[in-house]
Amino acid sequence: xxxAPTSRAIVRxxxxxxxxxxxxxxSTTSEAAAxxxxxxxxxxxxxxxxxxxxxxxxxSAISKAGDALGKVGGRTGRVISxxxxxxxxxxxxxxxxxxxxKILYKGQQWAPPSLxxxxxxxxxxxxxxxxxxxxxxxxxxxxxxINLETILRSIRNVNRQQLTxxxxxxxxxxxxxxxxxxxxxxKLVGYHGDAHHGH
Numbered sequence: 001x002x003x004a005p006t007s008r009a010i011v012r013x014x015x016x017x018x019x020x021x022x023x024x025x026x027s028t029t030s031e032a033a034a035x036x037x038x039x040x041x042x043x044x045x046x047x048x049x050x051x052x053x054x055x056x057x058x059x060s061a062i063s064k065a066g067d068a069l070g071k072v073g074g075r076t077g078r079v080i081s082x083x084x085x086x087x088x089x090x091x092x093x094x095x096x097x098x099x100x101x102k103i104l105y106k107g108q109q110w111a112p113p114s115l116x117x118x119x120x121x122x123x124x125x126x127x128x129x130x131x132x133x134x135x136x137x138x139x140x141x142x143x144x145x146i147n148l149e150t151i152l153r154s155i156r157n158v159n160r161q162q163l164t165x166x167x168x169x170x171x172x173x174x175x176x177x178x179x180x181x182x183x184x185x186x187k188l189v190g191y192h193g194d195a196h197h198g199h
Contacts, residue, residue, distance in 0.1 A: 108168070 072080060104110070113121075127134060182188055 108165070
């Protein structure tokens with residue numbers, strides 16, 4: 001009988017020891033988590049400080065380089081100032097063009113051609129490059145296959161969606177042509193010319 005109470009006492013003591021150890025482990029685990037979070041916050045703050053230092057030093061270096069380039073005189077200075085003045089509008093209009101092309105791509109449900117389509121369109125071109133003599137014999141067969149009646153029939157059978165697509169593509173081509181003209185003239189309106197013509 002004396003063995004049973006002592007075994008119970010041993011079990012109680014072991015349970016108490018286990019509870020104490022679990023409590024200690026839980027407290028050390030929460031302390032470790034808090035320390036890790038604090039270390040992470042310190043690392044983030046140090047990284048943001050480093051990033052701000054890099055940004056400030058880079059901006060100062062760029063401004064110094066810009067000042068140094070601005071001091072260059074003569075033709076080189078004019079070219080540099082002209083290029084610097086063209087950079088912001090170029091970036092702006094390239095972003096506008098990119099967004100416009102995204103809208104058109106999604107709206108018209110355009111997709112890049114598959115490899116088979118690409119090969120079917122450019123295979124005749126590759127054949128002509130390999131064998132230039134085939135161009136003269138191929139032109140006669142193409143002209144025989146294209147007929148005025150088939151062209152008129154295809155024009156008569158055009159539906160509204162095809163007309164809309166042709167109109168949109170035409171507007172795009174006209175827009176790109178107009179922008180190219182503006183870039184070529186360096187003006188929005190008109191060409192350089194004589195003010196008065198003598199008659």
